[in-house]
Amino acid sequence: KAGVTQTPRYLIKTRGQQVTLSCSPISGHRSVSWYQQTPGQGLQFLFEYFSETQRNKGNFPGRFSGRQFSNSRSEMNVSTLELGDSALYLCASSSPEGGKAFFGQGTRLTVV
């Protein structure tokens, strides 16, 4: 079974631009969660989508948004990028019974 796939692995963007990150969950997993990892703030929950609906949301500004498609693939969008948005963005998909989260390798976003 293929794992969680995140694309791209690396991105460099300029302040003020927007960016879209993609996550393909493990086949059969309907829940996709997004996390931001930075040296200063650690791992922080952004949001979770389940069956195309946002089910949980973390404490991030509205510039961070997401969506999920009918095939469970998810995208995360960050608009008006700031230097502080530089981070490793991790996606996780959860098993149907909900007891395990499997993480992708992440997308390393650098804002210059």
Added chain:
Amino acid sequence: AQSVTQLDSQVPVFEEAPVELRCNYSSSVSVYLFWYVQYPNQGLQLLLKYLSGSTLVKGINGFEAEFNKSQTSFHLRKPSVHISDTAEYFCAVSSTGTASKLTFGTGTRLQVTL
């Protein structure tokens, strides 16, 4: 709301020695508890989880953890570490009944040397 405290930011240990990585949590409701490992430039890999039942949980790579409700702890242990165990270890908690919304600790860097 819940929180996780990992008491040690770094733990140096010699190869073949035992190790314990400490984790305490705070929550007003029942929780699920997890330990994840992260190797450089990689995502997180699940080591083990506690959902219910036996308080001693065995995971992959020889790791185990014990859930202690009275002390609100979930410490990770390994009786004999290997160089390849060098990595960042994260304790996490979920109170939603699933693993889809995790609150992480700040991580413990395990450094294994010869």
